[in-house]
Amino acid sequence: MKRAMAETLHKGRMLWIILLSTIALAWTTPIPLIEDSEELDEPCFDPCYCEVKESLFHIHCDNKGFINISQITESWSRPFKLYLQRNSMRKLYTNSFLHLNNAVSINLGNNALQDIQTGAFNGLRVLKRLYLHENKLDIFRNDTFLGLESLEYLQADYNVIKRIESGAFRNLSKLRVLILNDNLIPMLPTNLFKSVSLTHLDLRGNRLKVLSYRGMLDHIGRSLMEIQLEENPWNCTCEIVQLKSWLERIPYTALVGDITCETPFHFHGKDLREIKRSKLCPMLSDSEVEASLGIPQLSSSKENAWPTKPSSMLSSFHFTASSVEYKTSNKQPKPTKQPRAPRPPPTPRGLYPGPNQPPVAAYQTRPPIPIICPTGCSCSLHINDLGLTVNCKERGFHNISELLPRPLNAKKLYLSGNLIQKIYRSDFWNFSSLDLLHLGNNRISYVQDGAFINLPNLKSLYLNGNDIERLTPGMFRGLQSLHYLYFEYNLIREIQPAAFSLMPNLKLLFLNARLNLRNNHFLALPVAGVLEHLHAIVQIDLKLNPWDCTCDLVPLKQWLEALSSVSVVGEVLCASPD
Template identity: 40%
Template sequence: MGGRCYCLKMLPWFVLVQIILGFAWGNTTTDLCERMCSCIEVEGVLHIDCERRGISDLQHYSAPTSRFYQLFLHGNSLSKLLPNEFANFYNAVTLHLENNGLHDIIPGAFLGLQLVKRLHINNNKIKGFRKNAFLGLDDLEYLQADFNLLRDIDPGAFRDLNELEVLILNDNLITSLPANLFQNVPITHLDLRGNRLKTLPYEGILELLPGIAEILLEDNPWDCTCNLLPLKEWLEHISHSALIGRVVCEAPMRLQGNDLNETSEFDLCPSQNENDLSLVAPPTQRPSGLPPTPAIQHPRPPTSASVHKGISKPRGNWQLRTRPSANAVIPNGNNIPLLLNGCPTTCSCSITSLESGLEVNCRGSKLESVADLQPKPFKAQELFLRQNNIGLIRKTHFLNYSSLTLLDLGNNAIKLIENNTFCNLTNLRWLYLDNNNLETLIPEMFAGLQNAEYLNLEFNLIQLILPGTFNWMPNLRELFLHNNLLKSLPVDVFSSVSLSKLSLHTNYFMYLPVTGVLDQLTSVVQIDLHGNPWDCSCNIIAFKQWVERMGSDVVVSELKCASPEEFWDRDFKSISNELMCPELYSKIHLTFSSSSNITISTETGTHVNPYLETSRVSISVLVPGLLLVFVTSAFTVVGMLVFILRNRKRSRKRDTNSSASEINSLQTVCDSYWHNGPYHAEGPHRVYDCVAHTLTD
């Protein structure tokens, strides 16, 4: 008895858990390899492939206990992971849980997975990581959690991951990282692209990454102020040994589009006595991720005198003014009151000429409503309300702003814009709504903006765009929808606009339809689509062909596959259509082979005609060809029917003529009988007897 106890003590604790749970459940678990999944050995490691098997929980399933394996569970229905969910899978070394609709991980769910080194939970709906969320993953080295809805991460979420080296968190909604998140976590590769980060502090975050070899930080709305100095200094310190993604300034406006590495400390944190140039006007080009195109020029002067990574921006002729007094004068020296109705209390205003109108700068004024602007500025032409606390825009807020040509509402907390809010802004040309909390776009939201040319909606929470949303803006040329939660676009979404520049990168598109969506982009010069989880299967073939037709000058970024796994991280332009969709092209091959039956005999055998190779037959050629065959067949059938009907008609005529001839013959015979025969004396009433007699004869 004592020997048995000793043997139990020597077993790993997670094996003991399995034995205990096995007794508790009465050994009712089903081996996945026996019934549900395909299990094959690849390079000495067992692959248990349970993709799209409809699995909603794992507590009644098990896996082989005699060997290590990689467990593939992507595309199932594991929406919530409960404690001891994987208790029967203690020999797993890799775990794939992509595309499960997973939204919650209860601490203890991974207990027993002590051997797992790679965990993939990307492309789900996880909104946060709790404390001890990864308890049990003692040997985890690689964690992939991109393309989720991550916003909240507990400081103790990773405290059990003492072997974690690679952490992939790109394309989420993270606004900040909690202090001491990486305490005792030996991170060497960190991907934070496509989030909502404005700064990264040194204390509690960067100081805990001494062994970093790669850190990717692109596509975040970085606030290039004094708070970003620690990040700049840290990046300069590690730049000689680490691969670093670009940090591009989103704010303040005077630095928008600047690379942090090329921005001086003085520009980031000017002295308090210097005027803040960021309060004057927006830049010519927004940080859209798109390279500049000489053909696209804003008709208004830029305000940034900085250089955007080798691209010079001309200086704008913008003059600065602090908030003037009631006796302020126009710069040309005329003693005319500058503000007839005053400047809003918390803002600064400037003017260059009486015709140009006011430039009202209320950036960072802690406003909670547009209605708080008192007094209302007279003849305001440009209104900057960036970096306030505005959460709701009402249709009464802009009734007295008909002269506006530019409105900047970026970097607030706007969740709702009432219908017809902008109806009075018929002169507006630039509208910034970036870095807010908008979730749905509807047509009435943009009613009245018939002269708008530029619309920025990046870094929101947009999941749905209703049909006809942009119909109110026929002059719209530049549209930025990147870093949102879009999965699809409605039919005819671009039917009423002639876009020259479009940014859709860093969303959740798996493919984009050509008919009714992309084919309406007849004037597009640049389109950015990178950072989406493209599904490189049959559904994407038409989209891929459209991208290839447009060329790299228009589609300015690589489009990398997120699924299936065999194509992961490959640019889909480098993958043939036949590899992406073998079932479709095999059908095309069989159709052409059976219909043509054309072969070439050689000494080595018989080969299919090379002109019928499936890789050379595109759908755009096949469909018209089949349509032509169908139309030709239809005309042939109709012709045959007409021919048959005409023959029948002629046959009926011949029958009618034959009957008439017979009657005429009878009439002749009867006449002969009438005049010469025995019936002459008996009169006409014997004609019928004559006919009968003749027929009898």
């Protein structure tokens, strides 16, 4: 009998292992599109693949080598979704989509798009969703989105957007979800959101330093359910009070993640919400600050109070694991903060309400499987790819090996504000899916060669605020996908030749806003290929070096003379020749 029970237990364990393996595989394997397909009642288009799902016609033209929309010569009489990811379209020309006027969703992600001509979207009056993620767009003009009056969802993350004109969204009155994370946006123009009623706004990973109240935050109104502002270089001075005051007026659950100060130095790494107004603006009272910035006084009237459960169109959006959709990452706060109230699940509704519109299933509100999260951390699920954001900030970790159990499919790992001193090659053995790793404000002084070899998909690496003195090529082995590298506020004394040569996709490198090179043994410093790239430098300290004032030092002299007089700390004195 004991033997029979043992065999039964063994079979049970094997079934459980198979089940776990299947679940883990489902997190990384796309769901087959052929299942649950209905019979086609429209022609397809070679070389694309077509299907009918949930009463909608889907045309899959991903990775087919298209260079122009005009190559799609077929048209369809019923509402359809068009997938055009990973093609080679560099530009969208005027009237490109006139023959595709029944499209309700178009996915143009991963096309290296650089330009959208005026009137490119003419004819797309029923388009609800537009995906422009992972392209090379650098501007949204006033006329970029003409013709998209029904658009509800716009995703343009992972571009190089530096400028958005004030009227870019003026005709998008139905826009509810706007995703602009991981761009290069330094500021948002006044009245940008005047004509829209957003429920979700994602501005993470840009170059925003402040958001004004008048003409900006005052237009992000009562319909807001979620806003994400992380990973921006916020300047926590008097001017940031308008953002702090606005945050105090919106529902507590609306802000996802932290707003971490970049400057001034004494606030570096701190959460804006934890800093008292009197510290941000010590010379003025709260009422004086708000009055000077045009912020209205809080009213106790219920009529002016923000709703605790906003009524919005959120539930009309369809979030699935098989397509690129909006990333929700409801991060849990630190234990010392007041816990966020749980969000009530929305009432499922169809995406296309109306008598002749096909219904679409509501988006998922809970993860399909249990989340595996390291002890002491908080984790949240991205509905779009079933990836995790793992928040282990300020948890007292001394080693990354303490992160147990290891999470499945972690995409973002925050370890800032811990006590980590060394990074080893074995630390990230189960984090190959990471696209962001934040190790800022630890005590890291040693990074083993090849420490990041298991992170082939990493795009952003934060090592700011540590004690690293030396940069070598071996430190960055394996980071072939890295775009952003942050090294501000370290103790860097040596950068070896070709230190960054193993990161071919590196776009932005932050060595320090205040470059301290004093009291070293520099005889000269190269401008070409080194100093010429420090466009955003605030201060540089070159004192107490034995400068050799010969012909070789002329480029450095000219570079210093081109800087503001307040940027160069002290004098640069010659030690030779006599």
